[in-house]
Amino acid sequence: MKSNSAQNIKLGVLIISGLIIFTLGVFFIGNKQNLFGDSILVSSVFKNVNGLQSGNNVRYSGVNVGTVKEIKFLNDTAICVDMLINREAGNLIKNNALATINSDGLVGSMVLNILPSSQAPSPTIKEGDTLASISQVATADMLNTLNKTNENAALLTQDLLKITNSINSGEGVLGDLLKDKTLAKNVQESVENLNETTKSARLGLAKLNGILNNVDYENSVAGLLLSDTSAQKSFSTIIKDLEKTSSQIKGISVDLGEFSNNLNSEKGALNYVLKDSSFVNHLDQSMENIEEATHRFNENMEALKHNILFRGYFRKLERQKARAEKEN
Amino acid sequence: MENKAVIEIKELYKSFGAVEVLKDFNLNLFEGENLVLMGKSGSGKSVMIKCLVGLMDFDRGSIKVLGKDISKMKQNELDEIRTDIGFLFQGSALYDSMTVRENLEFPLRRHRKNSERKTEELVKEALENVGLQQTIDLMPAELSGGMQRRIALARALILKPKIIIYDEPTTGLDPITAKEIILLMMNIQKKYATSSIIITHDVDCARVISNRMILLLDGKNYAEGTFNELAASGDPKIKAFFK
Amino acid sequence: MKILSSYQSGLSSFFLEIGEMGKFTGRYFRELFSRPFEFREFLKQCYQMGNKSLLLVSVTGFILGLVFTLQSRPTLMEFGAVSWMPSMISISIVREIGPVIIALICAGRIGSSIGAELGSMRVTEQIDAMEVSGTNPFKFLVVTRILSATCMLPILVIVGDFVALIGSAIIENIKGDVSFTLYFNQVFAALEFTDLLPATVKTFFFGFAIGLVGCFKGYNSKKGTAGVGKASNSAVVFTSMLLFVLDFIAVFITDIFYN
Structure with missing residues (x-):
């Protein structure tokens, strides 16, 4: 009898714990769906609900505040979504808030978001209110756009790749700049020269300064020179001549520039020789022809050696050659 | 007769x-x-x-x-x-998930509205008749063939x-x-x-x-x-x- | 010709068995609602089936949750969806795997023990003895066992599901630094009534099937000890098959009603 009642107690414990787990499960699930709590029924009308289902979450500023209760067609373009919002949150939501349907992450289910309105304050929602809705880009659309963007990006990178490739292989000005070592060297040398020049210029200036400081204006030749007006005149003519000379030099250098430009462009025989690839080809061909001709000539000569008529002559030549070697 | x-x-x-x-x-x-x-x-x-x-x-x-x-x-x-009608089966047919006591109580509980004390007395009496009082809390599997047969007899008799x-x-x-x-x-x-x-x-x-x-x-x-x-x-x- | 006729006899014996089982079921319902009700035996059987299977079910459930989580983790990690683990595990355990695995375990544990017990009672004339002593053995043995299997299996499944989720939560806690609160929050966020209720209703049918087949095979077992072995063996085999058929029907019906 005793063991029997002990068994029944254990059985009772098992059954009750099973029921408690079940009830808790039901409670938590129901709690999530706002079946037991005090809630407010609010609705909103959409053109497209993007696969929203009853039971999906309703969020206000990102916090779960309720669930979608029912989705029904009003007419061919309007769908009414009823949602249950718990009263606590309902007391915070204004009736000019906006409802929108988004997806909960890329692979998530849909969520009905309520966005607080930034407009003038208005009363909180109450049972049966209808919230204004805004339609948002659905995930699919978003993905489409993303796809386009991706394609464009791919094209862009392809072009970029081409450009960098050609730069690397030394095509174009940029390529030249990057690749040409002599240019770089020249630039470096120029900079060095410049550096040296400025150094010596500074030294020169310092010396000049010293000289100028040492000049006794009144008692020296320099003073005389500087104060003598006739000397001044001749001095200025010298400078003028110098000026002339420099302008002539300038003219020459311009001419030289033009000449070199002409050289670079396709005018002139020299340029023709340097630049025309067909000329080079001709030249090449001619050289080949000459080579071939000499080769043939050689052959002919060889054949001649073996000819009966000329054999004697060639033997004689050989003999003379051998004799000369012996004498040596 | x-x-x-x-x-x-x-x-x-x-x-x-x-x-x-x-x-x-x-x-x-x-x-x-x-x-x-x-x-x-x-x-x-x-x-x-x-x-x-x-x-x-x-x-x-x-x-x-x-x-x-x-x-x-x-x-x-x-x-x-x-x-x-009491029935003594060939193989005793004791309920092997129950103790000797439960085996004997089984018909009693179903057919006689007896007090617990009365039931206890009847079980004891039945066991005395077959001389196996000491086995009351044993399981049938713990008994020898002859004892099982006697318990089965006691069970067949318990409703008189x-x-x-x-x-x-x-x-x-x-x-x-x-x-x-x-x-x-x-x-x-x-x-x-x-x-x-x-x-x-x-x-x-x-x-x-x-x-x-x-x-x-x-x-x-x-x-x-x-x-x-x-x-x-x-x-x-x-x-x-x-x- | 011989093969054909053997198939024919096999088929007809199959239908005969189904028919007899149908009759057996009918008798069960008739006797279930007629007095007297063997309440003590019912409680005893509930204890035997419920409490005595609890350890088995808990261990199985725990390992199920553990292994399931460990196995799914790498795949979900590949998709970067490890955070979906609680939802995925809870839905699959509560909806399908929990009820089916635990019912199968119970088919092995409860079904075979009913089959063997009733089979040996039949063979050793205990059932006859019971009938002769004026007790309806069908009511005493069959009705109580089927009913307690029907009542206890849902509880075992609920406990098993719960333990499986705890096992899964432990793995998530160790491997993924997911706290128990977060885990169960996600579990309850993922579960719907449409997951929990049909799955629970289904387990009543599972329990009924386990009890029914076990009792049928045992109650009608043939003479001899071989008959007992065959009864318990075929009880398990037939029950396991029946469980999958029932599961299919349940999922089918759920699908119709909720989609």
Whole structure:
């Protein structure tokens, strides 16, 4: 009898714990769906609900505040979504808030978001209110756009790749700049020269300064020179001549520039020789022809050696050659 | 002694498919007598007693127990009449998921609205009758074959039935234990004045216990009489039983 | 010709068995609603099936949750969706795997023990003895066992599901630094009534099937000890098959009603 009642107690414990787990499960699930709590029924009308289902979450500023209760067609373009919002949150939501349907992450289910309105304050929602809705880009659309963007990006990178490739292989000005070592060297040398020049210029200036400081204006030749007006005149003519000379030099250098430009462009025989690839080809061909001709000539000569008529002559030549070697 | 029939079986037929196990079987059990039923294996003894207690339907004939026709009974009437019949099964048939006490309490709880104390007393008394008081809290598996048989007897008796049916009470037991069981059966017979049907192969058992014997052959009661009458018979078929 | 006829007899014996089982079921319902009710035996069987299977079910459930989570983690990690683990595990355990696995375990544990017990009772004439002593053995043995299996299996499944989720939560806690609060928050966020209720209703049928087949096979077992072995064996085999059929039907019906 005793063991029997002990068994029944254990059985009772098992059954009750099973029921408690079940009830808790039901409670938590129901709690999530706002079946037991005090809630407010609010609705909103959409053109497209993007696969929203009853039971999906309703969020206000990102916090779960309720669930979608029912989705029904009003007419061919309007769908009414009823949602249950718990009263606590309902007391915070204004009736000019906006409802929108988004997806909960890329692979998530849909969520009905309520966005607080930034407009003038208005009363909180109450049972049966209808919230204004805004339609948002659905995930699919978003993905489409993303796809386009991706394609464009791919094209862009392809072009970029081409450009960098050609730069690397030394095509174009940029390529030249990057690749040409002599240019770089020249630039470096120029900079060095410049550096040296400025150094010596500074030294020169310092010396000049010293000289100028040492000049006794009144008692020296320099003073005389500087104060003598006739000397001044001749001095200025010298400078003028110098000026002339420099302008002539300038003219020459311009001419030289033009000449070199002409050289670079396709005018002139020299340029023709340097630049025309067909000329080079001709030249090449001619050289080949000459080579071939000499080769043939050689052959002919060889054949001649073996000819009966000329054999004697060639033997004689050989003999003379051998004799000369012996004498040596 | 032959005063009133407690069991009357008339023209009983029973067949399984094409095999006729019982054909035109007749039996009368009178109050206070020990009737021994002998027969070969497969001669239909077990089938007969199963029909008798309503475990099996029969094809034709009638069975009356305590004057009531069992084929016309409803289930609850049948259950009621069964409390007047004790049944000792061949293999004891103790409920092996229950202790000895629960085995004995089982019929009591179902048919007698007794107090716990009264039930306890009856269980003790039944165990005393078979001399196994110490086994009360053991499981049947912990008992020897002979003890199991005695407990089964105690269970068959616990409702104080008017009729007891013994299905081969001594098979599977050593001769000494078999003798003990037979003595026990006779004591009970005296104490409670029951009528019994004993099915057995055991000639010794039959000799000791029987008032009257029926030999069952080919589904019929072939011969009837006291042990001595039948044992003295010159019929070779009857002689075969007593070898 | 011989093969054909053997198929025919096999088929007809199959239908015979189904028919007999149908009759058996009908008798169960008739006897279920008629007095007297064997309440003590019912409680005893509930204890035998419920409490005695609890350890088995808990261990199985725990390991199920553990292994399931460990196995799913790498795949979900590949998709960067490890945070979906609680939802995925809870839905699959509560909806499908929990009920089916635990029912199968119970088919092995409860079904075979019913089959063997009733089979040996039949063989050793205990059922006859019960009937002769004026007790309806069908009511006492069959009705109580089927009913307690029907009542206890849902509880075992609920406990098993719960333990499986705890096992899963432990793995998530160790491997993914997910707190128990977060885990169960996600579990309850993912679960719907449409997951929990059909799955629970289904387990009543599972329990009924386990009890019914076990009792049927045992109650009608053939004579001899081989008959007992066959009864318990075929009880488990047939029950396991029946469980999947029932599960299919349940999922089918759920699908129709909720989609």
